[in-house]
Each structure stands twice: as structure tokens, then as C-alpha cells.
Amino acid sequence: MKGVFRARGLVDGLGWGEALISKSPISFLGGVDPERGKIIDKSHELFGLSIDGKVLIFPYSVGSSVGAYVLYKLKENGKAPSAIINLKSDNVIVSGCAIAKIPLVDMVEGLSLIRKGDFLMVNGSNGSVIIY
Numbered sequence: 001m002k003g004v005f006r007a008r009g010l011v012d013g014l015g016w017g018e019a020l021i022s023k024s025p026i027s028f029l030g031g032v033d034p035e036r037g038k039i040i041d042k043s044h045e046l047f048g049l050s051i052d053g054k055v056l057i058f059p060y061s062v063g064s065s066v067g068a069y070v071l072y073k074l075k076e077n078g079k080a081p082s083a084i085i086n087l088k089s090d091n092v093i094v095s096g097c098a099i100a101k102i103p104l105v106d107m108v109e110g111l112s113l114i115r116k117g118d119f120l121m122v123n124g125s126n127g128s129v130i131i132y
Helices: 067-076 091-100
Strands: 003-006 008-011 014-021 055-058 083-086 104-106 119-123 128-131
Touching: 008 091, 014 083, 067 091, 083 091, 083 119, 091 104
Parallel strands: 014 055, 055 083, 083 104
Antiparallel strands: 003 128, 008 104, 014 119, 119 128
């Protein structure tokens, strides 16, 4: 184990997987394919990559509140991230993760120490992130 970091837990649950990191915000409506679990926004740095089963790390969401429904559809289709970490979560992400039961944390101490590909466990219930 590399480290345990405190965070603000927003949506309960445990999620683990490989870290997928974006420095750019994500628009779930029109930017993510809920059928395939891939980033489809051609201008996004993660274009073409799958978020399925990953711990998705990005600053915050942009776009329509319908993005919350896209998160739900991702979960329903078995293509959702295992957990989400934000710099600061917004209403779209919080509500989407809540209805989809995707663990969510933000304001992680030591977030800059997480690298793409690190294996993480996110605990939305107690507000922690463990890097393995």
C-alpha cells in the first residue's frame, strides 16, 4: 500500500480499480457513450478510452443536468466507472452517482500523488482513497 488519503465522502459505497485521470472536465451528455462506456467527445483528452470499471478522476462535470441520467445508464448497462473522484463535485455528478450507486469522493488530500494506472480503492462511506 502506497498511501491512505482523506477525502469528502459524498456517495456511499466501495469502488476499486485502475485510475483514469483527466485534467479536463467531462460532459456526460454527448461526451460519454452510455452503451459502450467510452469517452466520445473528440476534443477531450480521454477520447476513445473506456471508463468501464475504472476509478475516474476529473475536476468536475460540465453540460446538462441530463448527465446524471447518463451515469445511471452507464451503470444499468454495466459500463460505469467503479468510483469517481473529483476536485470538487457538482450537483450533476452527486445526483448521478447517487441514483447509479457509484461511490463518489472529492477534495482528496494527496490527489496529486495519484498516477494513471495506480490501483485505487475509494470508500465513499468514510471518505478515503487508498493507493495500492
